Amino acid sequence: MASRVELAIDRAVSAVAGPIVGGIAAFNKSRLPPRDAPHPLLTGIHQPMTKELTLTDLAVVGSIPPELDGRYVRIGPNPVAADPRAYHFFTGDGMLHGVRIAGGRAHWYRNRWIRSTDVAAARQVPAAPGPRHVFDTVNTSVLHHAGSGWALVEAGSTPVRFDEHLEGQRYDDFGGTLPGSFTAHPRRDPATGELHALCYEATDPKRVRYNVIDVAGTVRRSVTIPVAHGPLIHDCAITERYVVVMDLPLTLSMRTVLAGHGFPYRWNEKHPARIGLLPREGGAEDIRWCALDPCFVFHTANAYDLPDGRVVLDVIAYDRMFAGDNLAPDEQPRGFERWTIDPETGTVEQRPIDFAPQELPTIDERRTGLPYRYAYALGLPEQLTDTLVGEAPLIKHDLARGTRQLHAFGPGRIAGEFVFVPRAPDADEDDGWLLGFVIDADGTSSALEILDARDLQASPVASITIPHRIPPGIHGAWLQSAGPATGPRRA
Incomplete structure (x- = not known):
């Protein structure tokens, strides 16, 4: 029988997700005033693509390393028919962009749209089959697990499993074992291959879930964590002992929901900021919560245990987020920081690693949850712009020496997130390549660039030409191949 606490939570969830709230939001959305200028995230460099393309035998400048055998796949918003009055960068229809290398x-x-219900209706094609949950727009992240590629989003939808050519798609709740939503940022334990995920829902402001997905793609463990106000938890981190839970003051805003805006989260000064250390096989009652000053984190780089029982967490930190504009991230990060969490004293020591504005940190994922030396992050323009993007370098941090290197992409070229691919399974940390898309600001072309991680300041090892503009996106991944580079050549 459900407890009184569980029944209270379910009543709150029903109110947020109910038809009355949904009806008010839809009515107010229809009454939002028209914009007095073109939407900066639907025009210019962000102009959505209108076709799905298949291009073969791409031109290459330089030499692609023969060790690379797989696909670089990146996802991001590419709305089919966005309403500029309510559009938010985080809510656009998802599109996959992939390059096959071998x-x-x-x-x-x-490039292929995720075939959600709305995309399918707009393009008059069959929707991807499979179970839906809350909504079915998937647009944020990509990973490879249990033999397949997966497109991910947080706050509601089940993940989408996709095939070698991005064509075959199916919504998949891990074979019916996923209780509710998933996350855009699961963390893979390199020792076990399991995924660790902190999952929240926009319709469930009273709880988040910690889910563990085994190597076969089944949820083997789920822990419900009570929270207040519906915090947005975009990322998490793991160590050998803990899952790090970031409960920070960006929370669900019923006022924003009812007003009809596309993205329902706002800065909440009344929500206490705290970091939780959840033992990996423990329950919610075992979490050690540590208070800290109000701040926000979209992305962690890594975390690991110290011999004295403390935990190191490296993050890109912000003073606040979505306190004003609600079209897209509206604050510059204060930099790359190292937080040392002491579960005995309940304190968090925060110190800067690099004050430069940067985001989208990545590491050699074989070091996830372990002590590590190198982190890579995308620099940001010194001044925040309406388009979110601009000319900025890729940054390599040597955390042992306290130094950094920069890779400049050149005038008029705008980079997105880069991911690290090791040269071989047993290669040293930093012995590999960094892959990511770079866009020509004039809109004529893009490139998938391959950089030598050990010589970041050098010219790219290879640059693969994409003869059109790929709009800026969010996250990508390297999906290692298990077979030859064959398949249909459909346009």
Whole structure:
């Protein structure tokens, strides 16, 4: 029988997700005033693509390392028919962009929409099959797990499983084992191959879930964590002992929901900021919560245990987020920081690593949850712009020496997130490549660039030409191949 606490939570959830709230929000959305200028995230460099393309035998400048055999796949918003009055960068229809690399060649580029209900209706194609949850727009992140590629989003939808060519898609709640929503940022334990995920829902402001997905793609463990106000938890981190839970003051705003805006989260000064250390096989009652000054984190780089029982957490930190504009992230990060969490004293020591504005940190994922030396992050323009993007370098941090290196992409070129790919399974940390898309600001072309992680300031090892503009997106991943680079060549 459900406890009184569980029944109270379920009543709150029903109120937020109910038809009355939904009806008021839809009515007010229809009454939002028109914009007095073009939407900066739907025009210019962000102009959505209107076609799905298949391009083969791509031109390459330089030499693609023969060790690379797989796909670089990135996802981001590419709305089919956005309403500029309510559009938010985090809510646009998802589109996958993939490049297949093998044998020193770039075999193909493909872009494919995630076939949600709305996308399918707008394009008059069948929707991807499979179970839905809350909503079905998936647009934020990509990973490879249990033999498949997965497109991910947080706050509601089940993940979408996709095939080698991005064509075959299916909404998949891990074979019916996922209780509710998933996350855009699961963390893979390199020792076990399991995924660790902190999952929240926009319709469930009283709880989040910690889910563990085994290597076969089944949820083997789920822990419900009570929270207040519906915090947005975009990322998490793991160590060998803990899952790090970031409960920070960006929370669900019923006022924003009822007003009809597309993204329902706002800065909440009344929500206490805290970091939780959840033992990996423990329950919610075992979490050690540590208070800290109000701040926000979209992304962690890594975390690990210290011998004295403390935990190191490296993050990109902000003073606040979505306190004003609600079209897209509206604050510059204060930099790359190291937080040392002491579960005995309940304190968090915060110190800067680099004050430069940067985001989208990545590491050699074989070091996830372990002591590590190198982190990579995308620099940001010194001044925040309406388009969110601009000319900025890729940054490599040597955390042992306290130094950094920069890779400049050149005038008029705008980079997105880069991911690290090791040269071999047993290669040293930092012995590999960094891959990511770079856009020509004039809109004529893009490139998938391959950089030598050990010589970041050098010219790219290879640059694969994509003869059109790929709009800025969010997260990508390297999906290692298990087979030859063959398949259909459909346009």
